[in-house]
Amino acid sequence: MQLIHCxxxxxxxxxxxxxxxxxxxAYPENPSxxxxxEWAEFLFYRDNPKGPFAxxxxxSAGCRRWFNAVRDTHTYxxxxxxxxxxxxxxxxxxxDEEVRI
Incomplete structure (x- = not known):
């Protein structure tokens, strides 16, 4: 089990x-x-990098507040x-994450 810092x-x-x-x-200024x-791109298209990602x-089971995190998508x-x-x-x-060949 992983710990996440709230x-x-x-x-x-x-x-x-x-x-x-x-x-x-950012939410579109004039969504209508x-x-x-354009609406589909806003809703469904997101970056998907390998590595650090905001x-x-x-x-949800604690203070119920939102926060930002940076997570490495390769290692989680x-x-x-x-x-x-x-x-x-x-x-x-x-x-410790050097690529070795």
Whole structure:
């Protein structure tokens, strides 16, 4: 079981949290003016990198608050968390993750 650090409650088991998608996605200013294609792109198309990625999470079984996190999508390891409105955590270099051939 992995521990996720809630900015308000501290470390808790991952079963207490729900994933909320990519962080820092702004809602369209005039959604009624978007074409079907533009609306679909807003709703469904997100980045999918391998490595550190900014995400939004909810502590659904605890304080029920939303927060941002940076998680390595390759290892699933959380690299940092922050309250909404605070700067996103900057991932630390991972010395033990060298690629060997």
């Amino acid at each position: 900015p308000w409650c501290g470390p808790r088991e991952e079963v207490e949290f729900h994933y909320g998608g990519q962080a820092e996605i 003016e978007l074409s079907d294609r 995400e939004r999470w909810n502590h 390891r959380f690299l940092g968390t922050a309250k909404l409105g605070e700067p996103l955590p900057q991932p630390k270099a991972q010395r």
